[in-house]
Amino acid sequence: MQLAVEEALKALGKGEVPVGCVIVDENGVVIGRGHNLRETTYDATAHAEVVAIREAARGLQKWRLSGSTLYVTVEPCVMCMGAIVLARIERVVFGARDTKAGALVSKYSIGTDGKLNHRVQFTEGVLAGNARTCSRAFSRTLGVERLRVSRV
Numbered sequence: 001m002q003l004a005v006e007e008a009l010k011a012l013g014k015g016e017v018p019v020g021c022v023i024v025d026e027n028g029v030v031i032g033r034g035h036n037l038r039e040t041t042y043d044a045t046a047h048a049e050v051v052a053i054r055e056a057a058r059g060l061q062k063w064r065l066s067g068s069t070l071y072v073t074v075e076p077c078v079m080c081m082g083a084i085v086l087a088r089i090e091r092v093v094f095g096a097r098d099t100k101a102g103a104l105v106s107k108y109s110i111g112t113d114g115k116l117n118h119r120v121q122f123t124e125g126v127l128a129g130n131a132r133t134c135s136r137a138f139s140r141t142l143g144v145e146r147l148r149v150s151r152v
């Protein structure tokens with residue numbers, strides 16, 4: 001997961017939403033990595049997970065990533081969960097939930113509800129604080145974060 005956090009920091013450095021992803025095979029070897037590149041590439045599908053899945057598939061020269069684990073700093077969205085299911089990724093490990101668009105547990109249960117031809121195992125909350133810190137740093141760069149005033 002630490003490698004996924006490093007990918008998120010790369011995205012942050014490029015002015016992208018700081019999400020990072022790493023895919024490892026059943027032996028723990030990294031086969032794909034990525035970070036958000038939507039702004040950089042003008043591609044709405046260039047989410048960290050999709051970038052990592054494409055790299056892994058290209059490297060292995062096959063689209064089925066059976067037996068692999070995908071580590072991502074933030075819960076995947078609908079598009080990314082669709083790609084994860086289609087790539088036959090076995091397990092997803094993510095940091096922070098995405099309460100607005102999360103498609104694994106927050107808003108939807110894609111890949112876990114038994115409605116599709118592939119089921120995904122998942123673990124959540126791994127290095128969640130790091131994902132939240134990256135998101136806050138991104139928000140500050142946009143001037144979006146609001147100061148919270150607490151009364152003593």
